[in-house]
Amino acid sequence: MRTVAPGVDSYAEAYRVHRAFDYILVFIFITLLTGIHHLHAMLSVGDWTFWTDWKDRRWWLFVIPLSSLVFPVVGQYILWQHCRVPFGATLMVVCLLLGQWIDRVNNFAGWVYYPLNFVWPGTLLPSAIILDLVLMFTNSYVLTAVLGAWSWGILFYPSQWYMLGAFHLPVDYHGVLMSIADVQGFEYIRTGTPEYIRIIEKGTLRTFGQDVTPVSAFFCAFACILVYFVFNQFAKLVASVKFIKGRI
Amino acid sequence: MRRKITNLGIISLILLSIAPASLVNAHGERSQEPFLRMLSVQWYDTKWSTDKVAVNEEVVLSGKFHLHTGWPEAIAKPDVAFMHVYVPGPVFVRKGVWVNGKPMVRSASYEIGRDYEYKIVMKARRPGMHHLHPMLNVKDGGPNAGPGNWVEITGDAADFTNPVTTLTGETVDLETWGWSRVRNWHILWALLGGFWLVWWLRRPLLAGRNILLRQGREDELITPMDRKVGMGLGILTLALIFYGYFSTIDKFPITVPLQAGLMELNPLPVDEDVVDVELQEAHYDIPGRSVRMTVNVTNGATSPVRLGEFATASIRWLNAGVAPDVGPYPQDLIALNGLEVDSDTPIQPGETRTLNIVATDAAWETERLALLIYDPDSRFGGMLFFYDENGKRHKQTFGGPLIPTFTAI
Ligand SMILES: [Cu+2]
Numbered sequence: 001m002r003t004v005a006p007g008v009d010s011y012a013e014a015y016r017v018h019r020a021f022d023y024i025l026v027f028i029f030i031t032l033l034t035g036i037h038h039l040h041a042m043l044s045v046g047d048w049t050f051w052t053d054w055k056d057r058r059w060w061l062f063v064i065p066l067s068s069l070v071f072p073v074v075g076q077y078i079l080w081q082h083c084r085v086p087f088g089a090t091l092m093v094v095c096l097l098l099g100q101w102i103d104r105v106n107n108f109a110g111w112v113y114y115p116l117n118f119v120w121p122g123t124l125l126p127s128a129i130i131l132d133l134v135l136m137f138t139n140s141y142v143l144t145a146v147l148g149a150w151s152w153g154i155l156f157y158p159s160q161w162y163m164l165g166a167f168h169l170p171v172d173y174h175g176v177l178m179s180i181a182d183v184q185g186f187e188y189i190r191t192g193t194p195e196y197i198r199i200i201e202k203g204t205l206r207t208f209g210q211d212v213t214p215v216s217a218f219f220c221a222f223a224c225i226l227v228y229f230v231f232n233q234f235a236k237l238v239a240s241v242k243f244i245k246g247r248i
Numbered sequence: 249m250r251r252k253i254t255n256l257g258i259i260s261l262i263l264l265s266i267a268p269a270s271l272v273n274a275h276g277e278r279s280q281e282p283f284l285r286m287l288s289v290q291w292y293d294t295k296w297s298t299d300k301v302a303v304n305e306e307v308v309l310s311g312k313f314h315l316h317t318g319w320p321e322a323i324a325k326p327d328v329a330f331m332h333v334y335v336p337g338p339v340f341v342r343k344g345v346w347v348n349g350k351p352m353v354r355s356a357s358y359e360i361g362r363d364y365e366y367k368i369v370m371k372a373r374r375p376g377m378h379h380l381h382p383m384l385n386v387k388d389g390g391p392n393a394g395p396g397n398w399v400e401i402t403g404d405a406a407d408f409t410n411p412v413t414t415l416t417g418e419t420v421d422l423e424t425w426g427w428s429r430v431r432n433w434h435i436l437w438a439l440l441g442g443f444w445l446v447w448w449l450r451r452p453l454l455a456g457r458n459i460l461l462r463q464g465r466e467d468e469l470i471t472p473m474d475r476k477v478g479m480g481l482g483i484l485t486l487a488l489i490f491y492g493y494f495s496t497i498d499k500f501p502i503t504v505p506l507q508a509g510l511m512e513l514n515p516l517p518v519d520e521d522v523v524d525v526e527l528q529e530a531h532y533d534i535p536g537r538s539v540r541m542t543v544n545v546t547n548g549a550t551s552p553v554r555l556g557e558f559a560t561a562s563i564r565w566l567n568a569g570v571a572p573d574v575g576p577y578p579q580d581l582i583a584l585n586g587l588e589v590d591s592d593t594p595i596q597p598g599e600t601r602t603l604n605i606v607a608t609d610a611a612w613e614t615e616r617l618a619l620l621i622y623d624p625d626s627r628f629g630g631m632l633f634f635y636d637e638n639g640k641r642h643k644q645t646f647g648g649p650l651i652p653t654f655t656a657i
Contacts, residue, residue, distance in 0.1 A: 015452070022453040056506045083457040084469040086478075087448050090441045097438070112337040113374055113405075117427035125437035126489050129444060133482045136470060155489055162433045162492035166426035168503035170415040174344055174351035176511075179504050183412055184422060186353050187341040194330040194385035196355040200508035 030095055037071045037092060038099025047193075049100065049121040050108070052167045053185030057213045058201040060122075061157040062220045068096065068124050069152060069227045076135055076144070077235035086136035089128040089152075097123060117167075118184045126159040127152040141232050149228035153221030157213055282620040283320055284392065285561035287629045287647060289384050290314045291394035292559060295575065296380065301372045303403035306343065309333065309368040309382055312516075313394065317361045318647035320625050324388035326358040328510065331366055334381035334393040339401065340370035341410055341422075347513060354511050355387070362515030372401040373408050395562035397578050416502055433492065440485065447477060519642070521549045523595075523634045527648040528602070530628065534618065534654055538608035543632070545601050549642055552594035553634035556641075558587055558607050560630030561617055565607040567592070572639055583609035594637075621652045 041049055044067040048054045076088030100121040108119040134148035135141075167181040178186070185195070201212065294311035301307055315326060331345050331352050345352045346367045358364065366382060381396035410422040457469055528542040547553055556571035557564055565586035566574065574582065590604040612618050620626055629647025636642075 018452050018456055021455060022449075025454060026449065053506060082461070083454050084461055084466060085448055085453060085457065086470070087445050090444050094438070094441050094445065097434070101434075114338055115423050115427070117423075117425060117430060120427075120430045120434070123434055123437050125441040126485055129441060129481060129485045132444065133478050133485075136478055137475070158493040159489045161496045163426070163430040165496035165500045165503060166429055168505070169418070169420075169500060170502065170504040171412060172415055173353060174346075176351050176353050176507075177415075177504065178353065178507050180412070180414065180420070180422070180425065182353075182507050187343065187410070187422065188338040189333060189335060189340065189342055191332075191334055191337065191383075192391075194332055194355070194387075194391070195353075196328050196330050196385070196387045198506075198508060200506045 030091075030098075033071070033075075033092060033095040034099040034102075037096040038103065040071065041068060041096060041100070042103075047198075050119055051185060051190075052118055052120070052164070052181035053179075054198060054200075055122070055160075055164055055167075055181065056200045057157075058203055058216050059199050061160075061213065062216050062223075064122055065124065065127065065153045065156045065220055066223055066227060068093070069149065069224055070231050071096070072124075072128060072131060072152075073149075073228050073231040074235040074239070076132070077141070077232055078239045080135055081236075081239070086132050088135075089131040090125065093124045093128040097121065097125070114188055115184075118188050120163065122156070122160045122163070124152075124156065127155045130155060141228075145225050145228035145232065149224040150221045153224035154217050156220070157217050278616045280392070281623050282561065282617040283623040283625045283627060284323060286617065286620070287316050287318045287320050287625075287627060288323065288386075288389075289392040289394070290316055290560070290629070290631055290645060291382065291562050292631060292643070294382065294395050294562070294577070296397045296399060299398060299576070300400045300402065303372050303375060303401060303405060303408050305372050307340070307370045307372065307380065307399055309370060309380060310366065311382060311394065312363055312365045313382075313384065314363045314631065314643075314645055315358060315360045316629050316645055316647060318627060318629050319360050320627075322624055323390065324386055325360060326384070326386045326389065328355050328387035329358045329389075330355040330385045330387075331368075332383040332385045332391070333368055333370065334383040334391070334396065335370075335378055339372075339374040339376065339378045340380070341373055342368065343371050344369040348516055350511070350513060352511060352513065354508065356511045356513035358384075358513065359515050362518070364513075365516060371410070372399075372403075373410075374405050375401045375403055377401075395578055395581050397576075416500075436488070440481065440488075444481060447474075521642065523547050523549055523553055523632075523642040523644050525632050525644040525646040527646045530648060530650045532612075532618070532620070532628075532650050532652045534652055536608065537610055537612045537618075538606055539612065539628075539650070541605045541607070543603050543605065543646065545595055545603055545632075545634075547595045547597050547599050547634075549634075549636070550597055551636040551638070551640070552596050553636050553642060554592060554594050555587070555589050555603065555605070555632060556635045557633040558605060558630055559633070560628065561615060563609070563611045563615055563617075565609060570635055571633065572635070580614065581611065583607070583611060595634075620650060626650060 045063045071092040072089035075092040079085040079088040108114045131148040135144040168179045291313045297308040379396040382394040385391045413419045524546040526544040530541045554570045565583045567587040586609040588606040628650040634642040
């Protein structure tokens with residue numbers, strides 16, 4: 001880097017420049033991450049985030065925490081590794097939710113008139129706060145993977161039930177037992193989404209009777225540990241200045 | 249270059265904003281390949297109970313379909329299929345679907361070569377002119393839409409309500425049910441998450457902390473106060489998760505999981521009293537917009553019959569005077585005098601006769617069936633409806649190769 005004349009000449013001014021730099025970066029990051037994190041969620045687990053009648057006890061609580069963990073892991077690594085700022089996961093999830101709600105309110109409700117109570121996304125903020133706190137208190141990626149990512153997965157389902165419970169009341173629908181969420185899916189027509197493409201509790205995990213939810217949640221939690229390790233290493237690999245060696 | 253990109257951006261924005269308007273007018277029913285529309289699901293007796301309703305009123309869409317035995321190899325068989333409707337989103341809500349008298353809220357297995365009768369009840373929700381079709385979606389095969397008719401919804405969307413009674417005895421409005429809980433929960437967590445972000449954002453964030461970290465002054469970056477606040481936030485988070493979970497179980501103790509799986513369905517009984525049809529040859533006269541068919545008809549019924557109608561891809565060619573009044577049907581899908589039969593005297597029981605049939609109408613072109621010659625399977629198919637003097641109807645499906653004629657005959 002060439003030598004440049006100092007642009008600031010007082011502590012107060014340096015502070016102002018520093019803050020301005022923070023705000024610009026934060027603005028850019030939030031806009032960018034809102035876009036790409038939302039896109040990532042739509043492409044990987046879209047229907048599970050869109051509709052209440054996809055939010056089942058086996059796949060929803062498995063795929064959402066798993067797919068939504070990727071960005072928070074990388075965010076945590078970058079912010080913690082270089083600045084010791086412990087809100088990487090929370091920031092990523094806030095961005096995701098921002099994108100999701102802009103999408104739901106404008107597109108799903110504003111454009112095609114789905115009622116919002118049918119198209120709301122789940123929230124990973126409870127999981128994200130815990131994940132960030134575990135990293136802050138342990139200052140260890142290994143412990144964060146084992147304790148934090150595990151909690152991230154296990155806490156997802158209980159932290160949604162406040163919203164989802166109301167949609168699982170039983171209904172006698174022309175002689176067929178359905179939950180309210182099923183009725184929503186039937187009545188509020190998705191022309192391009194015929195009923196058979198739903199993936200409701202499909203799978204071979206059949207020996208645990210009623211307890212599909214805890215089994216799925218535990219399985220998800222352990223898978224989350226793995227995802228955390230993998231993407232933590234990935235972040236270590238790519239979030240580095242070594243690619244521009246010799247220029248700084 | 250930058251200017252070009254800006255222009256491109258503006259153009260795509262304009263295109264995007266125009267797109268929905270044209271989508272509303274025609275939602276693509278004609279864009280399906282002709283062989284698919286003529287050889288898979290054959291819709292007939294389609295009726296719309298009305299073409300004008302107020303918000304909250306109901307339209308009943310009913311009719312029958314036959315699954316053609318010449319089902320194209322190119323698409324999956326209807327082993328899993330969903331009786332659907334084709335409308336632009338939830339402008340109606342679907343209050344019930346019955347196939348052969350059974351409620352059909354999910355997918356079922358349908359048999360090729362058989363007939364099904366459906367009834368779909370739609371409740372008007374958003375004012376406007378909406379095109380309403382029956383549709384059968386075949387898993388791995390895609391959608392097949394029946395005829396569409398315009399239904400006008402009048403009134404005010406704000407008046408719409410959608411009450412449903414649960415087995416726990418509550419009557420809930422599906423338009424709003426549960427929404428306040430979803431909204432409050434999201435707001436609560438946004439406040440907590442937002443607090444955690446602001447807690448750090450209010451001091452110098454990135455560069456300064458990075459410098460301190462590199463100077464080995466890590467312990468200055470997380471203060472005892474940060475730890476205290478973090479601990480408090482953690483406890484509050486866990487407490488709220490537990491509260492949310494258990495208070496909801498308390499409030500809604502009886503819940504059921506999402507329901508899925510194939511429903512049971514039997515086809516309509518097979519008609520014993522049949523008029524058999526065998527296609528000898530068929531030519532499509534492209535300049536004349538007509539199809540000429542030679543068929544052998546064997547009357548296996550007990551009374552003499554005459555040919556009254558040829559139908560394919562939801563378009564109907566009528567032999568005026570034989571077919572009874574068809575009732576309301578979309579004008580662009582009907583050719584009232586479009587069917588010519590060379591030997592139009594009654595076919596006696598037991599008699600086999602060769603009929604030369606000409607079905608002429610611009611619909612061959614406007615409904616894009618003429619594009620059959622570009623399909624991977626240039627066969628066509630259809631239904632012939634015969635009537636005896638008492639108006640009793642005998643339906644028979646047939647199909648086979650169709651040879652195009654490119655010059656005027
Ligand atoms: Cu249409």
